[in-house]
Amino acid sequence: MLGKALKYAALAASTMCLSLPVAQAADVTVGFSVPSLSTAFWTSAAYGVEKEAEKAGVKLVKVDAGNDNNVSQQIGQIQDLIQRHVNVLIIGAANDDALKPIAERAIASGIPVIGFSTPPNTDKMSSYIGADHYDMGRLQAECMGKALGGKGKVAMMSFITGQIWADLRAKGFKETLAKQFPSITIVAENRLATTRADSITVAEDWVQRFPDLAGIYTTVDDMAGGVVPALKAAKKSVVVTTSNLSPSTQKMIHDGDLPCSSIQKIVEQGRNALQQAVLAARKEPTTKTVLLPALMVTKDNIDTVDLSSVAAPADYRP
Amino acid sequence: MDTIISDPVALRTPSAIRLRLRFAALAQMRYAVGIVAALIAAAAFSATFPDFGTFENAANILSLFGPLAVLSVGQMIVVLVRGFDLSVGAVFALATVITAEAMNAAGLVGLAAAPVVGVAFGLLNGVLVSYFRVQPVIATLGSLLLARGAALLAAPNGQAVILSGDAQTVLLNLQLANIAGVPVTAVFTLIVFLVVAFVLYATSFGRRLFMVGGDPRSAALVGVRVHAVTVVAYTLCGFCAGLTAILILMRTGLGLPTEGVGMEVQSLAGAVIGGSQLSGGYANPFGVLFAVLFIQTTQSGLNFSGISPYAAEMVMGCSILLAGLLDRVSQRIFRTA
Amino acid sequence: MKMERSSGSHSLRRLPVSIWGLVVIVVLVALFLPGFARIGNLTNVLRVGAILALASYGQTIVLICGGIDFSIGSSVALCSVVTALAVQQLPLGLALTVGFASIIIVGAINGLLIAYLKLSPFLVTLGMLLLVHGFAAIVAGGLPVEVPDREGIHTLSGGVFLGIPYPVIIAGLAAGALHLLLERTTLGRSWFLIGSSLPAAQATGIRLRRNTFLAYVLAAVFVGGAGLILTSRVAAGEPNLYPTLPFETMAACAVGGIPLTGGRGSALNAVIGVIVIAVLNNAIVLLNFPAYAQLALLGIIMVGAVIAQGVPSWTRSSRIRSL
Numbered sequence: 001m002l003g004k005a006l007k008y009a010a011l012a013a014s015t016m017c018l019s020l021p022v023a024q025a026a027d028v029t030v031g032f033s034v035p036s037l038s039t040a041f042w043t044s045a046a047y048g049v050e051k052e053a054e055k056a057g058v059k060l061v062k063v064d065a066g067n068d069n070n071v072s073q074q075i076g077q078i079q080d081l082i083q084r085h086v087n088v089l090i091i092g093a094a095n096d097d098a099l100k101p102i103a104e105r106a107i108a109s110g111i112p113v114i115g116f117s118t119p120p121n122t123d124k125m126s127s128y129i130g131a132d133h134y135d136m137g138r139l140q141a142e143c144m145g146k147a148l149g150g151k152g153k154v155a156m157m158s159f160i161t162g163q164i165w166a167d168l169r170a171k172g173f174k175e176t177l178a179k180q181f182p183s184i185t186i187v188a189e190n191r192l193a194t195t196r197a198d199s200i201t202v203a204e205d206w207v208q209r210f211p212d213l214a215g216i217y218t219t220v221d222d223m224a225g226g227v228v229p230a231l232k233a234a235k236k237s238v239v240v241t242t243s244n245l246s247p248s249t250q251k252m253i254h255d256g257d258l259p260c261s262s263i264q265k266i267v268e269q270g271r272n273a274l275q276q277a278v279l280a281a282r283k284e285p286t287t288k289t290v291l292l293p294a295l296m297v298t299k300d301n302i303d304t305v306d307l308s309s310v311a312a313p314a315d316y317r318p
Numbered sequence: 319m320d321t322i323i324s325d326p327v328a329l330r331t332p333s334a335i336r337l338r339l340r341f342a343a344l345a346q347m348r349y350a351v352g353i354v355a356a357l358i359a360a361a362a363f364s365a366t367f368p369d370f371g372t373f374e375n376a377a378n379i380l381s382l383f384g385p386l387a388v389l390s391v392g393q394m395i396v397v398l399v400r401g402f403d404l405s406v407g408a409v410f411a412l413a414t415v416i417t418a419e420a421m422n423a424a425g426l427v428g429l430a431a432a433p434v435v436g437v438a439f440g441l442l443n444g445v446l447v448s449y450f451r452v453q454p455v456i457a458t459l460g461s462l463l464l465a466r467g468a469a470l471l472a473a474p475n476g477q478a479v480i481l482s483g484d485a486q487t488v489l490l491n492l493q494l495a496n497i498a499g500v501p502v503t504a505v506f507t508l509i510v511f512l513v514v515a516f517v518l519y520a521t522s523f524g525r526r527l528f529m530v531g532g533d534p535r536s537a538a539l540v541g542v543r544v545h546a547v548t549v550v551a552y553t554l555c556g557f558c559a560g561l562t563a564i565l566i567l568m569r570t571g572l573g574l575p576t577e578g579v580g581m582e583v584q585s586l587a588g589a590v591i592g593g594s595q596l597s598g599g600y601a602n603p604f605g606v607l608f609a610v611l612f613i614q615t616t617q618s619g620l621n622f623s624g625i626s627p628y629a630a631e632m633v634m635g636c637s638i639l640l641a642g643l644l645d646r647v648s649q650r651i652f653r654t655a
Numbered sequence: 656m657k658m659e660r661s662s663g664s665h666s667l668r669r670l671p672v673s674i675w676g677l678v679v680i681v682v683l684v685a686l687f688l689p690g691f692a693r694i695g696n697l698t699n700v701l702r703v704g705a706i707l708a709l710a711s712y713g714q715t716i717v718l719i720c721g722g723i724d725f726s727i728g729s730s731v732a733l734c735s736v737v738t739a740l741a742v743q744q745l746p747l748g749l750a751l752t753v754g755f756a757s758i759i760i761v762g763a764i765n766g767l768l769i770a771y772l773k774l775s776p777f778l779v780t781l782g783m784l785l786l787v788h789g790f791a792a793i794v795a796g797g798l799p800v801e802v803p804d805r806e807g808i809h810t811l812s813g814g815v816f817l818g819i820p821y822p823v824i825i826a827g828l829a830a831g832a833l834h835l836l837l838e839r840t841t842l843g844r845s846w847f848l849i850g851s852s853l854p855a856a857q858a859t860g861i862r863l864r865r866n867t868f869l870a871y872v873l874a875a876v877f878v879g880g881a882g883l884i885l886t887s888r889v890a891a892g893e894p895n896l897y898p899t900l901p902f903e904t905m906a907a908c909a910v911g912g913i914p915l916t917g918g919r920g921s922a923l924n925a926v927i928g929v930i931v932i933a934v935l936n937n938a939i940v941l942l943n944f945p946a947y948a949q950l951a952l953l954g955i956i957m958v959g960a961v962i963a964q965g966v967p968s969w970t971r972s973s974r975i976r977s978l
Contacts, residue, residue: 038792038895061624069576072566076382080621083378084369097480098570101490161470162478162576190940192950196889197897201703205940208696225801226889233813248801317796404902452961453915455905460958467951580898583725586781596777628792628894635786639768642778 028058028281030274031086033078034116035094037064040222040246040311041266042092045116047312048270049090056278061086068163068194071098078102082109088126088281090114090273096121096164112280116273118165127276127286131264133165135294137172139262140241143296144173144215145181147239147259152214155188155206157199157227159219166219169243173217187213196226203227207236215239221249221261228257245297245307247314253302260298268292268309349593349605351641356612363619370622373499381493381501383614384565385410387607388507389581390588391514392558394606397589398531399551400598401447401454406559406585407578408465409439413563415472418479418573426485432567433560439465440556444549462582469575479573486571493568503565510561514603517554527551532599587634588613591641612637676910676960677927684938691941698820702812704933705822706888707903708926709881711911712833713874714904715925719837720870721850721917722769722776727878728900729787730761732893734882736791739800739892747807754886755879761787762875763868770867784901792894800892811887822884829877834922836873846870851918907932910960931960 032049034042046062053060061081065074071094079102081089089106093099096118103113103120113120115128144154156173159166170189177184187210193202199218203226207213216231216238218224224242231238242249245263252258272290279286297305364371389406396403413435420428439461446457473479481489495502518524529537530547538544566577590596591613592606617630685692710727717724738754745753761783768779802808814821837843845866848856856863885896905915911928913920939953 061622063621063624064626066628067579069579071572071574071577072385072569075569076617077621079378079382080618083375083618084367084622095478095570095572095574097478098572098574101493101571105494160576161473161475162574167477195895195897196891196893197885200888201936202940204699204703205696205937208693208699209690209941211690225891229809229890230813230888233809314801446958446962450962452958453909455902455915456909456958456961459902459906460954463950463954463957467948467954471948471951583781583784587785590778590781596775626793628789631785631789632793635782635784635789638778638782638785639774642768642774642782643772645778646772646774 028056028088028278029084029086030058030060030277030281031078031081031084031089031111032060032062033065033074033081033089034062034092035065035068035070035074037062038066039068039220040244040249041117041220043316044244044246044266044310044312045092045270045273047316048267049274050270051267052271052274056274058274058278058281060274065094068094068160071095075099075102078106082106082111086111088112088114088277090116090277091120092116093118093120095162112277112286114273114277114280114286117269118163126280127273127288127290129269129273129276129290129292131266131269131292132294133168134172136243136262136264137169137174138176139294139296140169140217140243140260141173141176142180143260143262143298144217144239144241145177145184147241148181148184148214150181151183153185153187153210153212154215154217155190155210155213156186156217157190157193157202157219157223158217159191159223160194161191169219170217184215193223196222199223200226200230203230203238204234207231207234207238213238215241218242220244221246224252224258224261225249228252232257245305245311247311250302250307250311253297253299256299260296263295263297263305263310265292265295265309267312348595348600348641348645349602351637351644352592352605352607352609352612355591355637355640356608356615359612359615359619363615363622367619367622370619375618377496377499377501377504379611379614379618380504382618383610384503384507385562385569386581386584386588386613387610388510388558388562388565389585390592390606390610391511391603392555392562393585394589394592394594394601394603395514395527395551395558396454396555397586397594397596398527398598398601399548400531400534400596401548401552402458402586402596403440403443403552403555404455404458404582405439405443405461405465406555406562407581408462408469409436409556409559410563410566410581411575411578412439412465412469412472413560414566414570414577415469415479415573415575417563417567418481419472421485422479422482426488428485429564429567432563433557436556436558436560436563437553438556439559440553441549443556444552447552448545448548466575473573473575478575481567481571481573489568490571503568506565508607510558511603511607514554518601518603523547523550528599528601530598531601584613584634587638591634591637593641593645595645609637674927676963677931680931680934680960684934688938688941691938696937696941698823700930700933700937701823702820703936704929705820705826706881706884707900707907707933708826708929709829709877709884710900711904711907711925711929712829712922713877713881714901714908715833715913715920715922716837716846716870716874716877717776718908718913718915718917719850719920720846720867721853722867722870723780723905723915724765724776724871724874725780725901726761726765726783726787727881727904728896728898729784729791730758730875730878731882731885731900732896732898733761733787733791734758734879735886735889735896736795736800736892736894738883738886739802740794742802742808751811751883751886755883758879758882759872759875762871762878765875766868766871769871770864780901788894788898791892795892795894802886802890802892808887808890812884813887825880825884829880830922830926833877833925837921842866842869847918903932906957910957932957 063077074094099120100122103122107113107124112126115125117130119128158170190202193199221242221244224240225248228240243262245261276286413432416435417432420431443457443461446452447454492502526542526547530544534544588610592609593602594600616633620630734754734757737757738750741750741753768774769776845861907928910931911924913924
């Protein structure tokens with residue numbers, strides 16, 4: 001009874017525009033800041049965070065900087081979330097160094113920060129949840145090496161620069177190829193294509209420039225989703241490897257158009273991030289690092305992988 | 319003809335004075351879109367969120383609106399002379415990279431690199447547009463690509479350039495500092511606007527800018543060097559992009575070669591919601607100031623709510639259309655009255 | 656009548672300049688770039704160029720009328736999103752029709768605001784750029800909406816007839832249609848007049864508002880073609896499908912010799928400009944430069960091409976360039 005009365009009082013107070021710390025309203029508000037919800041990765045992450053927030057009964061405020069490049073926009077958005085007095089922040093950084101000062105400012109003002117996948121570069125975080133991106137690149141290289149029989153020309157679509165995760169995947173791919181498949185050569189690398197249309201154009205130009213091109217590495221499945229059908233339509237047999245597992249990628253693996261995808265349990269990471277966030281908001285002990293392993297999905301094991309922990313369902317809208 | 323216009327009696331009748339005042343007020347109406355919209359947005363969000371209508375949040379919004387504001391006022395100057403600049407986003411990104419590297423090499427003095435880079439590209443744009451007679455869209459699109467490529471080349475491996483130790487601390491502390499509750503960055507921004515206003519309204523160069531924008535041929539006839547004025551206008555815009563780089567450095571502590579994509583369109587939005595018109599001849603820095611405050615207020619409000627940031631984009635689009643409509647209405651009343 | 660003819664002949668006189676530019680660039684690229692002159696590569700160039708071409712035809716019409724269109728990048732994105740959502744309930748053909756209609760609606764709104772309310776084309780289309788993109792992104796939920804890989808979605812962009820890709824055929828036919836529209840119809844000819852001198856256009860008694868409105872709607876028809884081919888190409892609804900499209904079309908028109916000041920231009924101008932841009936884009940990928948040098952080089956070549964073209968005109972007139 002008293003609780004209800006308090007809630008109404010809080011509601012009345014808030015409609016009267018009184019400044020009232022949210023924490024007093026008994027429940028927790030989680031701020032979730034990501035570079036871009038137009039990518040399969042962050043959408044699946046948002047799905048995991050959102051589902052877990054529903055389960056835990058906490059309020060979630062998602063902000064999206066609109067583009068993987070929009071560092072300054074993301075800092076502004078986090079500044080707004082601090083003003084809104086959220087109780088805890090989950091941050092997937094567009095740039096880990098650039099997000100460091102604002103993350104430390106949040107922590108200094110009493111808002112704990114959970115790093116997600118690409119955390120702000122600070123050791124003051126309550127928890128970090130992520131996957132091993134280097135390993136995702138390594139797995140792609142192993143898959144590519146096997147599919148090509150250890151030799152041939154490969155081109156890389158490595159996504160834009162300044163994205164730590166993309167750099168790590170590319171590094172894992174290159175180093176593993178050099179070590180395990182020295183007869184495979186990397187003939188071209190593109191870091192400008194990000195949209196699906198761009199990826200298709202670059203892939204089509206490559207198969208003209210290098211008629212004997214055997215493989216194309218793609219950093220994310222948003223790219224592969226355009227490249228694979230385009231090459232198929234052009235009747236070119238080029239092995240494409242990728243990372244992540246959106247619904248259309250699952251279908252391509254099923255149909256044998258894509259030999260493999262190296263994945264991480266994105267939804268699972270989202271759930272973990274929210275759990276740690278709630279713990280941090282309630283000043284309870286958190287797990288410092290939750291690192292989920294990278295996995296390889298092929299036609300053989302795709303039916304046994306628990307997809308609900310990997311990707312958001314096709315009809316989910318963040 | 320002369321006698322009719324300068325007839326002292328006709329001009330001094332109260333009705334004539336009232337009419338002229340009305341004209342003057344209507345002509346200024348275009349510049350008021352921003353402030354009205356900003357007030358409405360602030361009121362609406364304050365009614366929805368308890369933490370929005372606070373002095374603390376006002377300071378927050380003021381600390382965030384600087385980069386777009388400075389970029390927009392630069393854009394306003396080239397729009398005034400019938401041009402526009404698509405390169406501003408890429409140019410300030412390049413400026414952050416060069417400046418970060420200069421500061422790592424030479425300390426705080428390196429900060430001077432930012433306006434230098436901006437001025438260099440502004441000069442390039444201006445010379446291409448005026449002396450080489452390249453259309454503004456081509457000239458500035460070309461510099462956009464050039465600046466973006468240069469930014470990625472200048473930054474080792476295309477990565478962000480981290481400011482080393484002291485310089486970073488100094489800049490980041492400046493971002494947090496405030497004077498009587500007003501963030502230092504906002505003071506910086508306001509000073510830029512006051513200087514631009516001074517140049518436009520109190521110098522003969524400002525009058526020439528309006529003349530070139532209003533009617534370049536007549537301006538040329540009365541001896542204004544149209545080409546030179548145009549070059550200076552673009553250079554000032556580039557200078558503003560350089561200043562924006564300093565504000566971005568203060569916020570991030572990094573030189574970011576990939577920053578600023580889409581800022582050219584946003585800065586155009588800021589300029590036109592603030593009352594500029596592409597056919598030239600109109601500019602009011604304070605109209606632009608409030609237009610950008612409105613944009614930032616809307617974005618912050620939507621961040622408070624967690625509503626899709628794309629809604630902010632739609633609000634911006636609608637405001638531009640409304641600005642156009644208001645512009646048209648005021649023109650009409652002007653003509654028929 | 657006289658004015659129209661003079662503007663037509665003027666564009667003819669200008670034409671050789673940009674054609675020479677095209678020839679020089681193609682010859683240089685073909686000489687120094689292994690793989691460029693291969694049939695397969697040329698097909699690529701034309702297939703990508705076809706999309707830019709259709710969108711540029713739309714921009715050409717609008718520019719001739721003295722207007723400008725910033726909204727076409729957002730409207731092709733809207734087309735892809737609408738199609739991808741509609742295909743979940745409708746047959747493919749119908750879904751594509753709905754997507755096409757969405758572009759026409761954007762064009763009609765542009766036209767209504769510009770022709771009947773007399774708002775500035777720059778403001779209207781800039782506003783629509785943001786409005787339509789925001790709308791498309793919200794409707795799509797931010798994530799690319801996949802078009803199920805049914806038989807047929809790739810046909811429009813990937814199909815071939817007698818060895819020529821469908822998009823190239825469509826762009827070729829559309830160029831012919833645009834030429835006829837501009838040179839052989841009173842509607843098309845009135846656009847030149849509207850763009851070069853509004854008072855003169857008013858004096859001749861043409862239906863100014865209707866014709867301006869139709870310019871934006873017919874421009875949208877061409878842009879719609881680009882939207883459909885793009886949608887077919889990516890087989891998904893993407894809010895960020897082609898954000899630089901308006902700038903690329905303006906660049907293509909400018910390189911082809913269409914001034915952004917209105918009253919001049921032709922289908923051939925647009926085609927030349929598009930081929931130059933498409934060849935450059937392709938060459939830059941083929942050259943396999945370090946990725947970052949590619950952008951800078953593209954910028955330099957583009958501005959250089961326009962300056963080189965403009966050389967003869969510097970001495971001819973002292974008209975002040977403005978948009």
